[in-house]
Amino acid sequence: MTEDSDRLIRDPKGGLPRLLEIMRRLRDPKTGCPWDIEQDFRSIAPYTIEEAYEVADAIEREAWDELEGELGDLLLQSVYHAQMGEEAGLFDFHSVADRVSDKMVARHPHVFGAEDREKSAEQQTRDWETIKAAERAGKEARGVLDDVALALPALTRAVKLQKRAARVGFDWPETAQVIDKIVEEAQELVEARETLSDAEVFEEFGDLLFVVANLARHLKIEPEEALRAANAKFTRRFNGIEARLAAMGKRPEDSDLAEMDALWDAVKAEEEAPDQTGR
Structure with missing residues (x-):
């Protein structure tokens, strides 16, 4: 010291x-x-x-x-x-x-090198991925999926795994095929509830989530952001239920599903109604 x-x-x-x-x-x-x-x-x-x-x-x-x-x-x-x-x-x-x-x-030759800076964000993203692929190729030979980090949130990692597989042609060409697969996996999960073990139900549920993540990728949606937004919406609307129950001198545990469901619909309708400016 x-x-x-x-x-x-x-x-x-x-x-x-x-x-x-x-x-x-x-x-x-x-x-x-x-x-x-x-x-x-x-x-x-x-x-x-x-x-x-x-x-x-x-x-x-x-x-x-x-x-x-x-x-x-x-x-x-x-x-x-x-x-x-x-x-x-x-x-x-x-x-x-x-x-x-x-x-x-x-990774930014269009800023620090001789490449043209006048390119779209989409083209820059493709160039970025090309540079990263070249960097990986310069390392010791590994599998296509080997360096997708294990510690990522599972939903994010699912999308990254799918993107990496898609680069070598392992992907559904049409979004409709992904939706068909979601329907198939959901049906398998329904059937699994009745006929399979807990471990097999667990596996089928994981398969369904994985395909839903794939749909997000095809729709160019970041699934973590979409789920955070859905969480925020659920929290906001449930808080609205609690506020309306409190105005009646009640708490959620004093209510029942039918009443809370009706209040949910009221909160939702209020959120979706245009404001006084007509917007």
Whole structure:
């Protein structure tokens, strides 16, 4: 521990060097925090995922006053992993930053290279995927699906797996075929309820979700975003049910399905009615 270290840590304008020094001190095997010293990549990974979701949540709620803090928490996770990487002789924060900078330059030849910048977003996306495919080809030979991250949310990973398979021609050519498959899988699930074991019902339900994710891909819908929107709508409308019951001096547990269903319809109708401007 040095005076320079202490001075930097206590500098409210110390920026990134301050954060890096704080993490170094927290992980110091002699003078650091016992909890922080005990952590490793695997134990910290769940916190990294959680912080990323909290960033997304703040954006979804347009909680701009919270976003700065949530982004700081997410940055801390990168700093944490980088410090552990440095201790293990694997990498450090600066090499991590250099690597992602190299990647961004390589993947944007229309900005940092000689390629024409005047291209559509769709064309840029295709070019991005082509560059990524070339990067993968330069690595040790692997299966088509091998580097789709296991830790992704299952719905997101399903779409990424399907996109990767589609690049080599394993895909339904028409959206109607996907819908037909959803009908088929739903029917199998109905039949499974009556004839199959719990494990087989579980499998059939997974198959149905997987095909629904495929439909989202064909419709160019991000399924995680669509489901978040549906969750928000359900929450908003159920809150409306609770408000109307409260006005009657009741709680949901004092009501029944028929009454709550009628209130749901009322909330829905109110949401969908045009406002007084006619919109």
